[in-house]
Amino acid sequence: MLTSQMVKDMAREAGADLCGIASMDRFEGAPKQQDPRYIFPDAKALIVLAFRIPRGYLRGIEEGTYFMSYTGMGYGHLNLVQMPVTLREVCCRIEDHGYEAAPIPNMHCGASISFITQKETPERSRPVREGLPFPDVMPDFRIMAFAAGLGEIGYSKMFLTPEFGPSQRLVALLTDAPLEPDPLFEGKICDRCMRCAAECSGKAISTTETDSVTVAGRKIEWGKLDIIKCSIAYRGGNPDYNPFFQPTHKPDQFEGQYTGGPEIFKAMNYGSVEGHNPALEGARGCMRACMIHLEEKGVLTKKFENPFRRKKAWKMTPLGSDGWRGVLPNQDANLTDRE
Ligand code: SF4
Numbered sequence: 001m002l003t004s005q006m007v008k009d010m011a012r013e014a015g016a017d018l019c020g021i022a023s024m025d026r027f028e029g030a031p032k033q034q035d036p037r038y039i040f041p042d043a044k045a046l047i048v049l050a051f052r053i054p055r056g057y058l059r060g061i062e063e064g065t066y067f068m069s070y071t072g073m074g075y076g077h078l079n080l081v082q083m084p085v086t087l088r089e090v091c092c093r094i095e096d097h098g099y100e101a102a103p104i105p106n107m108h109c110g111a112s113i114s115f116i117t118q119k120e121t122p123e124r125s126r127p128v129r130e131g132l133p134f135p136d137v138m139p140d141f142r143i144m145a146f147a148a149g150l151g152e153i154g155y156s157k158m159f160l161t162p163e164f165g166p167s168q169r170l171v172a173l174l175t176d177a178p179l180e181p182d183p184l185f186e187g188k189i190c191d192r193c194m195r196c197a198a199e200c201s202g203k204a205i206s207t208t209e210t211d212s213v214t215v216a217g218r219k220i221e222w223g224k225l226d227i228i229k230c231s232i233a234y235r236g237g238n239p240d241y242n243p244f245f246q247p248t249h250k251p252d253q254f255e256g257q258y259t260g261g262p263e264i265f266k267a268m269n270y271g272s273v274e275g276h277n278p279a280l281e282g283a284r285g286c287m288r289a290c291m292i293h294l295e296e297k298g299v300l301t302k303k304f305e306n307p308f309r310r311k312k313a314w315k316m317t318p319l320g321s322d323g324w325r326g327v328l329p330n331q332d333a334n335l336t337d338r339e
Contacts, residue, residue, distance in 0.1 A: 002097040004180045007090070011049050014089035015082065017168065018050035018161060020148030023181040026216040027147065033112055033120055036139040036174060038132065040102045043174035045181065048141075048148035049090070050161060050168040051083055055291070055308060061282030064243065064314045067270065070282055076274025079106045083171045091173055099177035106171050108138050141170040143215055148172075149182035152189055156196035156205055156286040157222040160189040163301050165294040166287045184216060195293045197223055200285030201241045202233025236268045236280030239325050240316050244269040244280065247323030 004021050011019035024043055027035055036046055057074040060066025084105050091101035112125055112134040125134045142159040146152065151161035158166040162185075197205040209224040236242035249267035270278040282288060292309050294300050316325035 002094065002099060002177045002179070004182075007047060007094065007177075007179060010093045011047070011086070011090050014093070015051070015086040016049035016090075017052045018150055018163060020048050020050075020145065020150040020182045021179050022046040022048070022144065022147035022149070026181075029214065030139075030143075032133045033137060034139050034143070035133070035137065036104065036144065036172070038137045039104065039139075040100070040174040040176070042176050043102070044176050045179035046144060046148065046172055046174050047090070047179070048145045048150060048170060048172045049083070049086065050145065050150055050164075050170055051078055051086070052164045052302075053078070053167040053169065053287075055167065055304065058282055058288060058308075061280075062288065062309065062313075067244075067278070067280055067282070068273070071270070071276075071278045071280065072273040075279045076272075076276035078169045079276065080274045083169065087171050087173060094173075094175055094177060097177065099175050101177075102174045104139060104144075104172040104174070106141060106169060108136065112136050112138060139172070141172065143213070143220075144172045145170050146185070146215055146218075146220060149184050151185050152187070153220050153222055154190035154196070154290065155192055155194065155223045156190075156290055157225050158196070158286045158290065160290070160294075162187055162189060162299070165189070165300050166283075166290045184218060189294065189299060191297070193293050195289040196285045198285065199289035200230075200233060201238040201281050202226075202229040204229035204233055205285065232264060234279055234281045234283065235264065235277045236270065237264060238281070241282075241284060242268065242280050243316060243326050245316075245325065247319075247325075 007021070008019040023045060024037055027037055032038070037043065053074045057070045060069050087103045087105060091103050094101040112121060120134055122134065127134055142153050142157070145159050151159060154160045154166065156166065159168070159170065160166055161168060194207055197207045204226045206224040210221050211224050212219055212221040236245060239245040246267050246269050249263065268278060268280060270280055272278060295304065295308060317327055319325055
């Protein structure tokens with residue numbers, strides 16, 4: 001008989017760092033377009049796998065000298081290579097026990113829900129039967145991870161685990177195997193320090209307004225997120241934190257632009273990796289600031305010998321005569337204190 005512990009052992013052996021299991025009744029009341037039960041109506045359990053983002057993937061951005069490791073390996077590679085490989089392995093091993101396993105990879109086509117408004121987009125697809133949602137259903141990974149007991153959603157809306165704080169990515173799978181669910185997470189990780197909102201280079205996280213949902217009888221609340229500001233900032237839309245930012249562009253040119261905005265790509269001057277936009281901001285507020293804070297507080301079980309931030313955080317200098325920000329050789333770097 002396939003047990004929850006066997007599934008967790010499979011997941012660890014296949015490369016996942018964390019594995020949690022939710023019962024399907026925890027999605028009662030979920031919005032139709034995000035309800036995983038529509039993907040596999042006979043599923044008896046939803047399994048969420050978390051993959052840590054090693055702290056060193058962010059080292060080059062923290063130093064301001066190497067942006068590829070987080071952009072490439074921490075983002076695109078995890079989503080499109082590492083996680084699907086492990087997900088497939090776990091699906092196959094579950095199916096070896098005679099149960100079906102339906103993967104939910106961390107990729108989406110945006111065909112049913114607008115990234116910006118989070119509303120349905122009936123101009124892009126149609127339900128195949130009356131009463132069904134538009135394909136593709138897009139379950140929220142953070143909600144699924146909460147339902148699987150892996151941690152909580154912080155003020156930043158990032159998913160926080162007691163092991164790695166905000167530093168992981170998530171995938172899920174559904175199975176008709178009758179697995180014992182994990183209890184919901186009972187701890188408290190986020191202390192509302194607001195460092196995420198203060199250090200986001202796009203000021204995308206409101207400090208005054210919040211959004212909330214109820215999952216499995218628990219209210220979850222986070223700071224209201226401006227997804228357009230977030231999208232522009234994470235790929236380097238604030239020239240204060242992007243050394244590749246082209247002098248021919250001004251940040252206000254991006255107002256209202258979202259994924260695919262051609263002006264943003266011209267200004268960033270950094271290619272997409274594994275089909276993902278470059279994450280040049282290095283998750284400055286939502287991940288780096290939060291991770292530093294939680295490590296300083298000593299609440300994460302993953303410990304390091306040395307602190308992550310070892311010097312003042314860098315910020316580009318104001319515009320030079322050549323239109324570029326930053327310094328040429330023989331000029332002094334302008335290192336600033338944390339904001
Ligand atoms: S930075 Fe502070 S407020 Fe923001 S998610 Fe992390 S712990 Fe919560």
